[in-house]
Amino acid sequence: MIPKGVVIVLVIFGNFQWPYTEASCYFPQEFQGEFLMQSPTPMGIGIQYSPLNITENSIPIWGNCHRRIGNNFILMFNYSETLCIRCLHLNLRSSNVLQIFVANEDTISKCFTNEEAAEANCPSEQSLVTREATEILLFKTKDTFGSYTTRHYCPIDGNYHLSYRGTAKKHSNQCKGFDSMANSCPSGSTLNFMLRNCTFEGYDMKFECLAHWRGLDDETYVVFTDSRHLTNLRPKYRCAMYKQDPKTGKIEMALSRDSTCTNGLHNITSAFETMILKPKIERPWPAEVSFEMCSFPQWMSGDWEHVRVKSDTMIYKDHNSFKTHTIRCVAVLEDSDKYLVFSRTQCDEESYNCLRLANRGNNILEFQLGTNSSINKDDVFTICSDENFQSDQWITQGRLEIPPGLSTGMCPITGEYTGRIPDATDLCAKLWSDCRAPELMYYQVSHCESEEIFEEREYQCLGHWRERNLLYTYTERKDVSAGTYECFVGSIITEGEIYIKEAGEHCQRNVDPLRYGMKLIKKQPLYSCIDRSTTPKHIPRMTTRRSTTKRPSETFVPKRTTPIPDFESNDIPDLPREKTKVGSSGISIYLNKYLYIVLYLLFKYF
Ligand SMILES: *[C@@H]1O[C@H](CO)[C@@H](O)[C@H](O)[C@H]1NC(C)=O
Numbered sequence: 288m289i290p291k292g293v294v295i296v297l298v299i300f301g302n303f304q305w306p307y308t309e310a311s312c313y314f315p316q317e318f319q320g321e322f323l324m325q326s327p328t329p330m331g332i333g334i335q336y337s338p339l340n341i342t343e344n345s346i347p348i349w350g351n352c353h354r355r356i357g358n359n360f361i362l363m364f365n366y367s368e369t370l371c372i373r374c375l376h377l378n379l380r381s382s383n384v385l386q387i388f389v390a391n392e393d394t395i396s397k398c399f400t401n402e403e404a405a406e407a408n409c410p411s412e413q414s415l416v417t418r419e420a421t422e423i424l425l426f427k428t429k430d431t432f433g434s435y436t437t438r439h440y441c442p443i444d445g446n447y448h449l450s451y452r453g454t455a456k457k458h459s460n461q462c463k464g465f466d467s468m469a470n471s472c473p474s475g476s477t478l479n480f481m482l483r484n485c486t487f488e489g490y491d492m493k494f495e496c497l498a499h500w501r502g503l504d505d506e507t508y509v510v511f512t513d514s515r516h517l518t519n520l521r522p523k524y525r526c527a528m529y530k531q532d533p534k535t536g537k538i539e540m541a542l543s544r545d546s547t548c549t550n551g552l553h554n555i556t557s558a559f560e561t562m563i564l565k566p567k568i569e570r571p572w573p574a575e576v577s578f579e580m581c582s583f584p585q586w587m588s589g590d591w592e593h594v595r596v597k598s599d600t601m602i603y604k605d606h607n608s609f610k611t612h613t614i615r616c617v618a619v620l621e622d623s624d625k626y627l628v629f630s631r632t633q634c635d636e637e638s639y640n641c642l643r644l645a646n647r648g649n650n651i652l653e654f655q656l657g658t659n660s661s662i663n664k665d666d667v668f669t670i671c672s673d674e675n676f677q678s679d680q681w682i683t684q685g686r687l688e689i690p691p692g693l694s695t696g697m698c699p700i701t702g703e704y705t706g707r708i709p710d711a712t713d714l715c716a717k718l719w720s721d722c723r724a725p726e727l728m729y730y731q732v733s734h735c736e737s738e739e740i741f742e743e744r745e746y747q748c749l750g751h752w753r754e755r756n757l758l759y760t761y762t763e764r765k766d767v768s769a770g771t772y773e774c775f776v777g778s779i780i781t782e783g784e785i786y787i788k789e790a791g792e793h794c795q796r797n798v799d800p801l802r803y804g805m806k807l808i809k810k811q812p813l814y815s816c817i818d819r820s821t822t823p824k825h826i827p828r829m830t831t832r833r834s835t836t837k838r839p840s841e842t843f844v845p846k847r848t849t850p851i852p853d854f855e856s857n858d859i860p861d862l863p864r865e866k867t868k869v870g871s872s873g874i875s876i877y878l879n880k881y882l883y884i885v886l887y888l889l890f891k892y893f
Pocket residue numbers: 321338339340347840841
């Protein structure tokens with residue numbers, strides 16, 4: 288709600304005088320990049336996307352980063368005579384998708400002239416839970432390094448029979464029974480659908496997953512690109528809600544009508560398109576793996592980042608090959624950390640291989656799969672030989688739900704350490720622990736003289752272990768999207784002097800902290816009891832310091848971001864009636880674009 292009496296300034300305001308505000312907060316590097324956002328079309332037909340950039344300290348169409356309060360960002364333009372301030376709640380869902388919440392649509396098209404009013408208008412926790420806050424999805428097209436979006440593992444994978452029901456303007460589309468099929472072969476990042484026995488001709492489509500997350504109200508969401516946008520003027524990005532029955536594995540999925548998670552998506556059974564996926568009955572397992580003669584160690588059972596273990600079965604989603612391996616224990620090799628296993632992928636590729644396990648504490652698992660596998664289990668001595676393993680290359684996994692009581696003492700440092708960034712010595716780093724939450728540590732980079740803060744991170748330590756005189760600490764980043772893990776390697780010279788270096792996601796063993804790491808000196812021997820409420824949870828980018836005064840390149844703001852009153856979305860494009868439509872909608876697209884440009888110019892030179 289916008290309180291009465293507060294002057295609201297339209298952003299499309301005056302002949303712009305470029306704001307020359309200094310930004311006083313930074314966006315985490317993971318938030319930065321070039322994005323697309325669904326934008327309204329003047330005639331309300333079809334879907335369009337407008338580009339949007341997020342730089343290290345500004346979202347040029349909405350303001351410069353002024354202050355951060357948790358995940359709420361106060362953005363501000365300082366036009367010489369007046370201020371334009373708004374509050375956005377940013378939630379990074381994956382490297383590809385950034386979800387933004389605002390109190391209501393007015394927050395986007397308008398802004399406040401005083402900071403208190405803008406802050407009071409941040410979306411409330413309650414409005415996020417009840418889904419009353421206005422939601423905008425941003426789809427990353429390029430990150431800060433100019434790379435294109437990365438593949439993302441779909442939360443749904445395997446082989447399914449499915450039924451489909453879609454909404455169209457004057458008729459309904461459906462595929463009855465369970466004659467249609469879905470699978471995630473060859474890549475776990477893509478769901479392939481083969482719709483058969485439908486009210487339209489058989490049709491194949493693909494969803495490429497971009498992000499998935501658990502909502503505040505315990506719903507699960509997935510965002511993907513829909514291959515149907517290639518043949519029709521359809522939304523390229525779609526959002527779906529899904530639910531899996533833990534017993535039967537049956538999945539219900541409901542899709543919104545456009546690139547939001549709200550339009551036409553009421554609940555799991557009532558949506559623009561709905562599907563029910565039933566797992567295909569899997570082929571029988573070979574006799575030697577179907578009797579539970581061997582099982583994985585008890586400490587391993589549970590859910591890890593990319594692994595799920597239950598007695599004799601380990602499901603491993605390989606984020607390099609995008610293959611999901613269902614691994615069954617065949618035999619334990621005596622007096623060793625090796626297991627002979629049988630593995631089957633989602634593409635039904637089968638082989639025997641050897642698995643090495645290492646327990647690095649209650650919450651850290653490391654494993655290796657043999658380089659060569661075999662179709663024959665009699666090759667056990669070849670595949671389980673040390674030569675079949677690269678001794679130093681482990682896959683490190685953190686436990687997803689850490690039982691209470693197992694979280695203390697997981698960070699190896701206590702107190703406060705400071706140092707200088709090795710390749711940018713005018714930057715100072717600080718690493719410190721928190722007395723009230725010993726499983727957390729904080730990291731900050733600032734300019735040594737001006738003390739301007741460029742980067743702040745919050746880590747939860749999962750544990751640490753020693754290996755060849757080095758200390759490995761495995762952490763989960765708490766200030767970016769869930770599931771971001773980082774490993775540090777450290778060398779402790781004395782109680783007061785340590786060297787540390789990042790060692791990637793999988794605790795690379797070939798990193799020498801003494802040579803390439805950062806030297807940190809203990810400044811405060813005791814836990815620094817910082818006020819948690821003011822602990823900034825954020826991080827602009829490391830070793831990047833450009834001028835903090837930036838001019839927005841553009842201040843055109845689309846008036847609405849959740850449009851589409853009348854839009855016949857994902858018709859299956861095979862029906863004859865579709866052909867006639869393509870032509871006419873082609874013309875209207877052209878008109879739309881044209882109008883859009885005209886409107887844009889009007890706003891720009893108004
Ligand atoms: C975003 O940044 C890129 C690279 O700096 C630039 O080419 C592009 O025009 C920008 N887009 C917008 C909408 O500002």
